[in-house]
Amino acid sequence: MKKADMVxxxxxxxxxxxNNTYATAIAIKDxxxxxxxxxxxxxxxYASDDVLLIDLKGKRTIPGLIDSHIHLIRGGLNYNLxxxxxxxxxxxxxxxxLRKQVDITPSPQWVRVVGGWTEHxxxxxxxxxxxxxxxxxxxxxxxxxxxxxxxxxxxxxxxAVGFTKDTPAPPGGIIEKNSKGEPTGLILASPNAMILxxxxxxxxxxxxxYQVNSTRHFMKELNRFGITSVIDAGGGFxxxxxxxxxxxxxxxxxxxxxRIAYNLFTQRPKQELEDFKNWTSTVKLHQGDDxxxxxxAGEMLVFSAADFEDFLQPRPDLPAVMEAELEQVVRHLVExxxxxxxxxTYNESISRFLDVFEKVNRxxxxxxxxxxxxxxxxIDERNIDRVKALGGGVAIQSRMAFxxxxxxxxxGKAAAAHTPPVKRMLQxxxxxxxxxxxxxxxxxxxxxxxYWLSAGKTVGGQQLYDDGNKLSxxxxxxxxxxGSAWFSSEQDKKGSIKVGQLADLAVLDRDFFxxxxxxxxxxxxxxxxxxxxxxxxxxxxxxHTPTLPPVLPDWSPVNQFGGYYSPKNKVEETVVxxxxxxxxxxxxxxxxxxxxxxGHDHNVARLSNIPVNNFSAFWGVxxxxxxxx
Numbered sequence: 001m002k003k004a005d006m007v008x009x010x011x012x013x014x015x016x017x018x019n020n021t022y023a024t025a026i027a028i029k030d031x032x033x034x035x036x037x038x039x040x041x042x043x044x045x046y047a048s049d050d051v052l053l054i055d056l057k058g059k060r061t062i063p064g065l066i067d068s069h070i071h072l073i074r075g076g077l078n079y080n081l082x083x084x085x086x087x088x089x090x091x092x093x094x095x096x097x098l099r100k101q102v103d104i105t106p107s108p109q110w111v112r113v114v115g116g117w118t119e120h121x122x123x124x125x126x127x128x129x130x131x132x133x134x135x136x137x138x139x140x141x142x143x144x145x146x147x148x149x150x151x152x153x154x155x156x157x158x159x160a161v162g163f164t165k166d167t168p169a170p171p172g173g174i175i176e177k178n179s180k181g182e183p184t185g186l187i188l189a190s191p192n193a194m195i196l197x198x199x200x201x202x203x204x205x206x207x208x209x210y211q212v213n214s215t216r217h218f219m220k221e222l223n224r225f226g227i228t229s230v231i232d233a234g235g236g237f238x239x240x241x242x243x244x245x246x247x248x249x250x251x252x253x254x255x256x257x258x259r260i261a262y263n264l265f266t267q268r269p270k271q272e273l274e275d276f277k278n279w280t281s282t283v284k285l286h287q288g289d290d291x292x293x294x295x296x297a298g299e300m301l302v303f304s305a306a307d308f309e310d311f312l313q314p315r316p317d318l319p320a321v322m323e324a325e326l327e328q329v330v331r332h333l334v335e336x337x338x339x340x341x342x343x344x345t346y347n348e349s350i351s352r353f354l355d356v357f358e359k360v361n362r363x364x365x366x367x368x369x370x371x372x373x374x375x376x377x378x379i380d381e382r383n384i385d386r387v388k389a390l391g392g393g394v395a396i397q398s399r400m401a402f403x404x405x406x407x408x409x410x411x412g413k414a415a416a417a418h419t420p421p422v423k424r425m426l427q428x429x430x431x432x433x434x435x436x437x438x439x440x441x442x443x444x445x446x447x448x449x450x451y452w453l454s455a456g457k458t459v460g461g462q463q464l465y466d467d468g469n470k471l472s473x474x475x476x477x478x479x480x481x482x483g484s485a486w487f488s489s490e491q492d493k494k495g496s497i498k499v500g501q502l503a504d505l506a507v508l509d510r511d512f513f514x515x516x517x518x519x520x521x522x523x524x525x526x527x528x529x530x531x532x533x534x535x536x537x538x539x540x541x542x543x544h545t546p547t548l549p550p551v552l553p554d555w556s557p558v559n560q561f562g563g564y565y566s567p568k569n570k571v572e573e574t575v576v577x578x579x580x581x582x583x584x585x586x587x588x589x590x591x592x593x594x595x596x597x598x599g600h601d602h603n604v605a606r607l608s609n610i611p612v613n614n615f616s617a618f619w620g621v622x623x624x625x626x627x628x629x
Contacts, residue, residue: 002029002048002050003027003029003034003046004029004046004047005532006027006029006051006503007025007027007028007043007046007047007052008026008054008056008061008507009024009025009026009039009043009047009053009055009056010023010024010039010058011025011026011059011060012058012061012511013036013062013497014060014063014497015036015063015496015497016062016478016481016495016496016497017411017498021036021144023036023038023497024038024039025037025039025043026061027042028047028349028455028503029093031503031531031533032500032501032532033498033500033502034046034499035499036498036499037509043309053539054527054544056507056527059507059508059511059526059527060508060510060512061506061507061508062481062497062508062512063481063482063494063496063505064226064494064504064528065225065446065480065481065506066229066231066279066433066484066485066494067229067396067434067436067438067444067484068225068230068433068435068483068484068487068488069233069341069374069433069437070231070232070233070438070439071232071234071238071434071439071440072218072219072236072542073215073232073238073244073246073260074306074439075438076216076218076247077206077214077243077246078114078214078247079439080206080213080217080551080552081112081203081206081214082097082112082113082114082439082557083097083101083108083111083113083557084115084538084561084562084563084564085117085446086116086443086444086445086563086564087117087121087191087443087448087566088565089121090122090123090124091122091126091127091128094113094117094122094128095128095136097560098136099137101560102142103395104555105140105555107139107140108142108145108204108284109141109204110140110141110157110204111137112143113143113145113443114200114439115145115147115439115441116439116443117402118146118460120459120460120462121459125460125603126445130152130185130307133152134154138155138156139156141153141157141159141160141203143157143200145196146521147295147310147402148189148196148441149189149191149310149406150188150196151186151196151200152185153185153186153187158183158185161202162202163183164183165182165183169193169195170195172189172190173188173189174190187199189308189313191308191310191313191314192308192316193236197236198237201237206552208460210552211485211515212246212249212250213262213549213551214552215250215556216250216257216548216549217548218563219257219535220257220536221562221563221564222258222444223257223258223525223536224450224563225444225523225524225525225564226446226506227444227446228258228259228494228504228506228529228530229258229259229261229504230259230261231261231484231487232263233298233299234299235265236264236300237264238267240264240279242597247260247262247292250287251292254291258530259290259291259292259504260291260293261293261294261490262294263299264283264297265301266302267297270303272303272325272329273325273332276297276301279297280336285336285338285339290502290531291531294342295339295488297329297339298340298341298343298372298374299341299343299374300343301340301342302329304318304319305322305325305326305342305349307345307349308345309345309375311406311411312410315348317348318349318352323352326353327356327360330357331363334360334364335364337369339371339425340372341371341372341374341395342371342373342374344375344376344379345374345376345377346377346378347378347379350373353373354386354387358386358390359393370391370392370487371392371393372394372487373387373392373393375396375399376396377399377407377419377420378420379421380417381421381428384425384428384430387430388429392430393430393433394420394425394430394433395432395435396432397436397441398435398436398439398440398449398452398453400416400419400420400452400458400497401449401452401458402441402443402458404458404460404462405466408462416464417464417468417469418465421469423468423469423471424470427477431486432479433480433483434446434483435449435484436449446480447520447521447523447524450512450520451521453470453471454472454473454517454520455517455520456469473512473513473520474513479494481495482495490499503529503530504530504531505528506525507528508523508524508526509523509526509539510523518597524538526538526540527541527544528542540572588603
């Protein structure tokens with residue numbers, strides 16, 4: 001009888017086990033690691049003619065990445081519909097992608113860009129204008145969402161969603177109107193993001209069989225970056241069990257390529273307790289298997305506790321009824337020993353949440369029950385210690401990589417320098433897991449998050465953190481592996497390349513520990529293994545590439561551009577040209593605030609329609625927004 005199904009050798013393995021063991025070879029059998037060590041030992045004991053042998057060619061090999069907070073289920077249903085601007089280096093490129101997609105998108109479908117990008121990543125350092133969208137797409141609806149602060153709709157999209165001068169905005173949202181009272185196409189979260197969700201929900205959906213296809217291709221995209229597990233945090237307009245049918249089917253057919261632990265997110269304001277009473281009576285805690293399993297409640301427990309993280313808006317004050325409503329739900333969950341997680345951006349909100357948790361704990365001890373704060377950007381030292389005392393964890397996401405400039409503008413550099421205070425959490429002994437909060441805020445690319453954690457920079461290049469809050473690359477990677485495993489109560493099953501653990505790993509195209517800082521966010525996996533099965537392969541391992549059905553529909557943006565930006569998906573410009581443009585832009589418009597010569601605000605000019613960012617045109621050649629009065 002063979003001792004292994006697969007042996008990988010000649011590698012450079014970061015095991016992330018407690019002893020930080022160095023290895024070059026790995027043996028896998030029945031979906032688990034059965035040996036980790038040196039080539040000679042592993043090959044002698046486990047290699048045979050009927051074992052798949054893979055030469056890793058000295059490549060850095062790491063445990064499979066675990067995103068502790070992502071919205072895979074919702075994202076998968078829509079992936080094939082969305083044009084991704086994640087990582088696109090210039091607005092010029094982004095608009096060319098948009099134009100090409102508009103040309104092939106049939107009526108009544110929309111072209112939608114939903115999250116994963118920020119204006120700061122672009123060489124031009126600006127968003128598209130409504131005029132640009134209307135010129136590119138006079139008849140095809142275009143919906144572009146930027147983080148959780150706004151969405152841009154062209155005139156065709158306004159018609160499609162039925163917005164008129166008589167359309168009222170929901171509480172916490174704004175529909176911008178012109179002097180005649182007509183909607184302009186700009187909608188704002190102020191700060192409630194529900195206006196963005198509800199407007200997007202008016203768009204056409206994929207038929208069921210296309211949603212299955214879309215989810216499979218989204219998982220492949222995650223595998224491309226070395227992701228092997230996620231915790232799905234539910235989401236707005238993601239209803240259980242209806243919107244989980246696709247994932248259920250894929251799991252039953254053994255077609256999942258990412259392990260999913262899912263949390264149940266209430267969808268009905270003022271009926272949250274009813275939802276959770278129903279679920280705790282019908283859903284068995286942790287029901288499922290190692291590929292797909294239940295994980296508890298949240299991230300929305302009660303709507304009155306939602307402190308939206310739009311840093312372009314002032315911090316929202318939660319209503320006075322929050323404590324009573326949250327206590328009812330938390331008390332019920334603790335009584336039923338259900339783990340829970342709660343969206344918590346601001347320290348002021350966290351203080352009130354902890355008051356509720358401590359009150360419940362006095363009556364019904366948490367006693368080791370896993371509970372989680374998600375995000376926690378501005379949590380202070382006292383509240384970190386309170387989280388530790390109650391046995392909680394903090395799941396952090398790369399939202400500051402996309403919103404750091406906005407946070408700095410509102411709260412200052414000093415506050416931004418420890419937002420979130422990850423090192424302080426670790427020093428206090430609080431479990432910390434890393435993730436993205438993709439797909440509607442940050443990008444799902446984990447290497448952008450690892451760049452943010454270790455380099456301390458935003459995707460726009462702003463230095464947020466000094467050495468006092470930057471993490472070593474080892475620590476950052478540990479948060480994305482064994483750190484995140486705690487958040488699904490699977491820390492003994494995965495997160496390390498260790499005998500007995502689930503055989504999940506990624507082989508990288510370059511060494512995370514050796515590449516230049518700016519190269520971190522461009523890393524990819526070239527061989528991803530989940531449970532001992534190869535789920536993604538490229539480059540020198542492309543002979544092992546699993547087959548997938550073609551992307552549906554054929555006009556999908558994924559067919560045209562793929563997912564996260566890659567140089568091979570460029571429309572016209574070369575990477576070098578875009579880097580040069582970014583460099584020029586950084587020098588031309590590096591000034592901030594008011595011009596020291598003319599006294600007016602550069603930012604106003606930069607965001608105007610005058611082509612100050614066209615460096616070959618008249619204004620751009622002068623090299624200063626000052627000429628754009």
